[in-house]
Amino acid sequence: MKIGFEIHVQLKTESKLFCNCPTNYWEAEPNENICPVCTGLPGAKPNPVNREAIKKALLVALALGMDVEDRVVFLRKHYFYPDLPSGYQRTSTPLGRNGRLGNVRIRELHVEEDPGRYELREGLVDFNRSGVPLIEIVTEPDMKSIEEAEEFLKNLHLLLTYLDVILNPSIVFRVDANISLEGGERVEVKNINSIEGVRKALKYEILRQRRLLETGKKVERETRHWDEARGVTISLRVKETEEDYRYMPDPDIPPVLLSKELVEEVKRALPELPWERERRFVEEYGIDPSDAHTLVLDKELGEFFEELSGKVDPRFAAVFLADRLRGELNYRGLTFRDVLHLREPLERVAVAWYSGEITKNAAVELMRGVLDRTVVDVNAEIEKKKVVTDVEEVVEEVVRELASVVEDYRSGKREALNRLIGEVMKRTGGRADPKKVREIILTKI
Template sequence: MAKIGLEVHVQLNTATKLFCGCRNEPNPKPNVNVCPTCLGLPGSKPRINEKAIELGYRIAFITNSKISHKMFFSRKSYFYPDMSKNFQITQYEIPLAIGGYFDVEVKGKRKRVRLIRVHLEEDPARLVHVGGGITTAKYVLADYNRSGVPLCEIVTEPDFKTAEEVVAFMKKLLSYLQHIQVFDVKKGKWRADVNVSVPGGNRSEIKNVGSIKDMEKSIRFEIMRQTHLVKFGKKVDMETRTFDSETGKTYTLRSKEEEIDYGYIFEPDLTSFEMSKDYFKKLDDSLPELPEEIEKRFRKDYGLNHEQASILTYADPALAGFFEKCAKTYNDHKKLANWLIVEVLGFLNSVNKEFYETSMPLRKKQFIKFLELMDSGKMTGRIGKELIGKFIASEDNPEKLLEKEGFSVIKDELKVRRIVKETVSEFPKAVSDYKSGKEKAVHFIVGAVLKKTRLQVDPETVKKMVVEEID
């Protein structure tokens, strides 16, 4: 069994950077959100962003961690071109919180992941490797927009045994971080260092993995690589590796024997200070509703089952909010949940997109209209299913879309009956099958009618008519 541990770095959702007043916001133009402090100019000094501390504490709360009331920062020294000062201000002696845990569900089983620490630190600048990768680029450009962005580092014990467990953990963690509004998936990034070892070998660390997919692939590869080495009696080196998503393999970056001694000292430019009991009480009161609570409430208030409620709360926090807003004015909550889960998420999954990435969160009224078109019989369910993708992708209101796509329901009953009559006569085999007791044969004819009418009829009505015609 492999042992896997994570160091997850999450960019916190603050308006400004951790130690200066520059905007914490991605910008396509390099080096615009900068000032003497985040550029590390001589004479500049850091000053703490209190919002970042608050967000850090929120993470400590949801991970059941022991909170340090004292805020204290240290200097971690090493030379690297992305570091504006060649030291990073981080927390070493006294982290924000220690000793927490986070429970996840893997294949229906509850698993407890223990956390070593949660602490705050500054993000270094972003390096752009021009004309190649980290080892092959001709030269490197530095973008200090990222320099000083607040990061929260969450370090786990090596409690994971499989990539699956890691994926479940990351999915739930990221969902929680969004629910408690410390992480904004639209503008923030996260990355993790993944430590993997197998029995009989040393531990290797995969640096800077930036997506759950890469995490899964890199862990699977690493377990395979290490198991293979051990099996053939070879040594697994203690080393730092990098994952290439193109090849799906990990590569050596440096040996751990070259491990840097960071020579930590206390950060003398920042005073240490203590948070009051009152501060934590306020913080606790201001904590948004947690997904577990939302899930329970969804079952109680909207009559959803566990699976439905879970998907709506955990998949994408924007989705839970969307559901709840729609549910206020649309009364068939089960239908609403089903359409969101089966059709909307189904479609998004097929095109590899997340709910928040679409314009959907802003189109509550239009989505309700979409459902109502079906309720009033103006659009059949089949057409609805056919159109949902186009509805999500376009900005059109559903009525306009229906018209544009030529999917208006054929209201003229005589016209429908004529088409049914015609179709029945075209499939004598199916008719005789039906007559000899094979009831399913009728579906074949119904299908043909739907095809002819481009789904503009209600399948149930057509079925009734077909049976009537044959009889």
């Protein structure tokens, strides 16, 4: 089995690729962010390419270890669809080639403009998305199982998150997947919108092709559409070739020169990548590699770890965050980004537990309370749950005041001891360690 991907990611820029319209299409009213350029009106003159989009695309290419071209040209890719009034989509020649992510080779990376959105049922078109910058990442067919494919997409997502290039975090990928089984032709499945969708589409398609091959039928080279709602792939067209698009250089768009200086500038802006951070966490803080891995998977959680490590032992911080907090977040279907506003109380709980102010049970209970918003004033709660350090004083008080119970114990009534322990626990609000209380009482009587 061979699996390869073409992955489209909208780039985080303020304005569109060839005009000044804003890119936040999902927050705007339909057809609010539009102009003659991005609606493809005849004679509209596009801007030169948005430099910010080029820089972000370069950042991704460099992070994937690609060879960068020194000149990129925009081509017109012709096809007809109601969301593309110009009749062509502008797409660049490869900006980078020959990259790698894990075991998967990346063939090339392009910059493109997104088309608009066409609602098939109502026949309505919204051009807010039209002209939003995209990158297209094309892999070699190097993945040999659904698990490998999923792992690759997760790694790519993590990388793009670290590079901070994703326009809308809730719509990360649009994926076209190529699948071929031994003895069959290559089938392309278009329009998959999530990692979960990729898994389902691959599973469906592999079964479909296997069934055909097992019954002696042919798997033809074709393009299929993933129908998310029905969970099936549907044949779109058979044998589509590059020539059908009649690619030609766009005379309106000047070529983009990627100078050595520009590449160097972007290289300097490369942030620490997830795998680099993971290695550093282990070396610099001496934490467990599996904790380091977990902390790196959630970028903001990793940043919180470094902050917390300045206040408590890093190994304690790593376990507290990677194990305890992460577990509680997973249980609630959250990432640390969702609770960034709760950093302060969470830090307070961690420090209180670390310093022995509160017990482990109290810490876990408080952490849950903070996440569920049932604890508003974390300092007041810590005060209430504080471990009583001066148990001895309370014991002396009880022994003095309950002299007759002490007498009972001395005259052989064993159960009187339990009454004394119970009284101490009551007066400390249950925040003393009963075993320790017992020991102290015995030394006093």
